Amino acid sequence: xxxxxxxIIEGLFCLEDMREVYRGALPTGLxxxxxxxxxxxxxxxxxxxxxxxxxxxxxxxxxxxxxxALRTREETAINIQPIQAGGRLTxxxxxxxxxxxxxxxxxxxxxxxxxxxxxxxxxxxAFHEDLAAFVGMDxxxxxxxxxxxxxxxxxxxxxxxxxxxxxxxxxxxxxxAVEQAGGSVHEIPADDRRVVTAEAAAERLDTLVRExxxxxxxxxxxxFDYRDANEHDVRGVARAAHQYDAPFLYNGAYTVGVMPxxxxxxxxxxxxxxxxxxxxxxxxxxxxxxxxxxxxxVFRTTRIAGDLTGRTFGAKEVELLGCTLMGGTVVAMMAxxxxxxxxTAHWDGEVAKSNYFVDRLLEIExxxxxxxxxxxxxxxxxxxxxxxDTVAKTHKRRGFFLQxxxxxxxxxxVFAGATRAWKLSTYGLSWRRVEYLADAYQEIAEKYGLAxxxx
Amino acid sequence: xxxxxxxIIEGLFCLEDMREVYRGALPTGLxxxxxxxxxxxxxxxxxxxxxxxxxxxxxxxxxxxxxxALRTREETAINIQPIQAGGRLTxxxxxxxxxxxxxxxxxxxxxxxxxxxxxxxxxxxAFHEDLAAFVGMDxxxxxxxxxxxxxxxxxxxxxxxxxxxxxxxxxxxxxxAVEQAGGSVHEIPADDRRVVTAEAAAERLDTLVRExxxxxxxxxxxxFDYRDANEHDVRGVARAAHQYDAPFLYNGAYTVGVMPxxxxxxxxxxxxxxxxxxxxxxxxxxxxxxxxxxxxxVFRTTRIAGDLTGRTFGAKEVELLGCTLMGGTVVAMMAxxxxxxxxTAHWDGEVAKSNYFVDRLLEIExxxxxxxxxxxxxxxxxxxxxxxDTVAKTHKRRGFFLQxxxxxxxxxxVFAGATRAWKLSTYGLSWRRVEYLADAYQEIAEKYGLAxxxx
Numbered sequence: 001x002x003x004x005x006x007x008i009i010e011g012l013f014c015l016e017d018m019r020e021v022y023r024g025a026l027p028t029g030l031x032x033x034x035x036x037x038x039x040x041x042x043x044x045x046x047x048x049x050x051x052x053x054x055x056x057x058x059x060x061x062x063x064x065x066x067x068x069a070l071r072t073r074e075e076t077a078i079n080i081q082p083i084q085a086g087g088r089l090t091x092x093x094x095x096x097x098x099x100x101x102x103x104x105x106x107x108x109x110x111x112x113x114x115x116x117x118x119x120x121x122x123x124x125x126a127f128h129e130d131l132a133a134f135v136g137m138d139x140x141x142x143x144x145x146x147x148x149x150x151x152x153x154x155x156x157x158x159x160x161x162x163x164x165x166x167x168x169x170x171x172x173x174x175x176x177a178v179e180q181a182g183g184s185v186h187e188i189p190a191d192d193r194r195v196v197t198a199e200a201a202a203e204r205l206d207t208l209v210r211e212x213x214x215x216x217x218x219x220x221x222x223x224f225d226y227r228d229a230n231e232h233d234v235r236g237v238a239r240a241a242h243q244y245d246a247p248f249l250y251n252g253a254y255t256v257g258v259m260p261x262x263x264x265x266x267x268x269x270x271x272x273x274x275x276x277x278x279x280x281x282x283x284x285x286x287x288x289x290x291x292x293x294x295x296x297x298v299f300r301t302t303r304i305a306g307d308l309t310g311r312t313f314g315a316k317e318v319e320l321l322g323c324t325l326m327g328g329t330v331v332a333m334m335a336x337x338x339x340x341x342x343x344t345a346h347w348d349g350e351v352a353k354s355n356y357f358v359d360r361l362l363e364i365e366x367x368x369x370x371x372x373x374x375x376x377x378x379x380x381x382x383x384x385x386x387x388x389d390t391v392a393k394t395h396k397r398r399g400f401f402l403q404x405x406x407x408x409x410x411x412x413x414v415f416a417g418a419t420r421a422w423k424l425s426t427y428g429l430s431w432r433r434v435e436y437l438a439d440a441y442q443e444i445a446e447k448y449g450l451a452x453x454x455x
Numbered sequence: 456x457x458x459x460x461x462x463i464i465e466g467l468f469c470l471e472d473m474r475e476v477y478r479g480a481l482p483t484g485l486x487x488x489x490x491x492x493x494x495x496x497x498x499x500x501x502x503x504x505x506x507x508x509x510x511x512x513x514x515x516x517x518x519x520x521x522x523x524a525l526r527t528r529e530e531t532a533i534n535i536q537p538i539q540a541g542g543r544l545t546x547x548x549x550x551x552x553x554x555x556x557x558x559x560x561x562x563x564x565x566x567x568x569x570x571x572x573x574x575x576x577x578x579x580x581a582f583h584e585d586l587a588a589f590v591g592m593d594x595x596x597x598x599x600x601x602x603x604x605x606x607x608x609x610x611x612x613x614x615x616x617x618x619x620x621x622x623x624x625x626x627x628x629x630x631x632a633v634e635q636a637g638g639s640v641h642e643i644p645a646d647d648r649r650v651v652t653a654e655a656a657a658e659r660l661d662t663l664v665r666e667x668x669x670x671x672x673x674x675x676x677x678x679f680d681y682r683d684a685n686e687h688d689v690r691g692v693a694r695a696a697h698q699y700d701a702p703f704l705y706n707g708a709y710t711v712g713v714m715p716x717x718x719x720x721x722x723x724x725x726x727x728x729x730x731x732x733x734x735x736x737x738x739x740x741x742x743x744x745x746x747x748x749x750x751x752x753v754f755r756t757t758r759i760a761g762d763l764t765g766r767t768f769g770a771k772e773v774e775l776l777g778c779t780l781m782g783g784t785v786v787a788m789m790a791x792x793x794x795x796x797x798x799t800a801h802w803d804g805e806v807a808k809s810n811y812f813v814d815r816l817l818e819i820e821x822x823x824x825x826x827x828x829x830x831x832x833x834x835x836x837x838x839x840x841x842x843x844d845t846v847a848k849t850h851k852r853r854g855f856f857l858q859x860x861x862x863x864x865x866x867x868x869v870f871a872g873a874t875r876a877w878k879l880s881t882y883g884l885s886w887r888r889v890e891y892l893a894d895a896y897q898e899i900a901e902k903y904g905l906a907x908x909x910x
Binding site for chain 1: 457459460463464466467468470471472473474475477478479481482483484485493497500501504507508519520521522523524525526527528529530531532533536538539541542543544545546547548549550551552553554555556557558559560562563566576577578581582599600602603605606610623627628630631632633634635640641642644730731732735736737738739757758759761762763764766768771773774776777779780781782783784786787789790791792793794864865866867868871885887888891
């Protein structure tokens, strides 16, 4: 690791310690002892700046309180972990987190009716409106992860006698949200390309409505699924749902925040997105957006009352349990939002990089792409059973040899030991980094005697 | 504001920008352009360090992306906002947030069975065990806020025909969690001291069980309530609940993380705490702890299966919807934990400071303490209708005069315009700061001609 990265981190820590001196001081100014403490830290910072300038020095801080390591993989390596790429924070989000991280920070200027989405300082109210517009819906709320968005919807719409139709490639949290609400699930089969079609949805719906005697309480489908990142016909599934007047939930965990999403144009009654998966926000965060029609049910306000006191709870929304993300998490999400909105316009470029990498991987003889090809997403599942896994069979490190070789080249995020089917994401990497990544795989292939087309 | 605070913040931002250069670079090192960008930022940082040393300079950054202000109230003022004090981050938490803020950061080394509480790098598994021990229970999970802990319990235990007994001074999210689960609520009355007693709980239970024909599905009580921060007889309420074999949920939003809590000794079947309220953690965070007995119900693993695919979801816990806090939020909570554990041992000192402040306020003639007195908590509700409000009646700024005067003295966090009943917290303030705070109130009183005993 470039020592300057370590020193940049130590600089951040030093400034946090300086900040802490002020947090203990009187508003009238620092005491002599506090001045001395600040001065000592400033001296340390000057030393660190000198070390950064010279590129010298040794690590002084090697872990955080609680035995937590310093996480530097985004600074020292190319991280291709499939679920992490879209949630990497922007520098704006990191700055916001630094200044708004304290517990209930956004509640400084909370006024009646005491609801997160009505706070104007910081501009949460405007952010909520922007979010709704961003996904082409009427109203939006922030939630602690996409799964809590599913839960709000299933809890509001799905009873114990109800059934829900979902994609057989759906995320596990969709199934759990139905289980938690007490409903039952039925699946839309994927075709042999591992894609969910409008026809499959319509056919399955017809059969099930006939069998079960009523339409589903909800239909859900991931636009791109988490297993192969294949694109599914969400518009067609929505249309099939609407044939039976069933509401359609668009799972945009892999789309909202990385590509343009227009919920109403797709026929969505609900759009769910994930902050930490695709909106450059800290976990847990996400968005649940809906139409004016369904907002009345899913964002309904409380009606419960104390039986002795008659207490009621105003404008609090039941399914959200009042406020959701009350501090740095939502402010970081907001701070990333201008960059996130901008980046969705460049989705084609991200898809081009994804295809470039997969093409270069396919040049390694025996490699295959499990995901649909050409790629329409930055996440891909590939199969190197016929290439890297043949090396693993006789290598003393077995499947770990590939990880070792990647690691030497500064590439992290592949599942440890995997040399058969594995996933990666090229999202957000510059062309230079994608080329470096593809070169690295081909170099490793050549080192172990695998044939590489054009090499 | 001391310009050095501004410059410390600008320094943090500068280092984040330097870090970002590495995030776009190849693992082999910086390109000439990147070196130049880093150098420019380093030059800026050197300038900032010089400005901190000299105490000079002008603000260069005045807001964050998305129109978000720089939040500096913890550095520039004494913040007595009642719900924020226990959630103020430790410097350790801020450092952890800086390094682990990226989306799914804790998933780097996630292995089968793919659950947050089993991850060992960072040491989440050990943290979960520590958390359970910390509150004197068998098992613990982190949740996105105390309310999500209530929800997990009500969702698991409370059906549509069920009723729940809760404190009439309970937090609104307890009522909402029951409403969300579809149950009904009945309240334990508070006595004229605004305290919930064991006798009141037992009596109400006897009456209701007779009337409703069955015991409650759950009994909940806040140890200290959010309205007056009075202490309630949670041990006695638990005992009354157990007379009818009803489980007892201890709401420790105002205790877990600030004072010692031994759940089993109190008779709790569930202990719920809030990270952003009392554990120096970012929002949304919290803890839900229970016994081995109830863990089987509330932390049960999924049993749903896909009807076509037969897909099942292993060890995922239904009420938690799988994983909960997957990034910086939980790591910051962990980084604060050693300090949080330590600080609970000094609760008596915090209570002493609270009483000191209230006593000094009561010296201002016409002031009263609405909360039970002497104080047993750092949060207090006071009544200055007979003192500061008499000034407000004729002041041209009305009730805002008090806020103006406090603000001039660097005191923030009082509800804007409030001069009758209002709340504050002295939690975590040094003695020097508490004295300054009390002096400020007495000074303002004297300035406006209010009588101050002993003055």
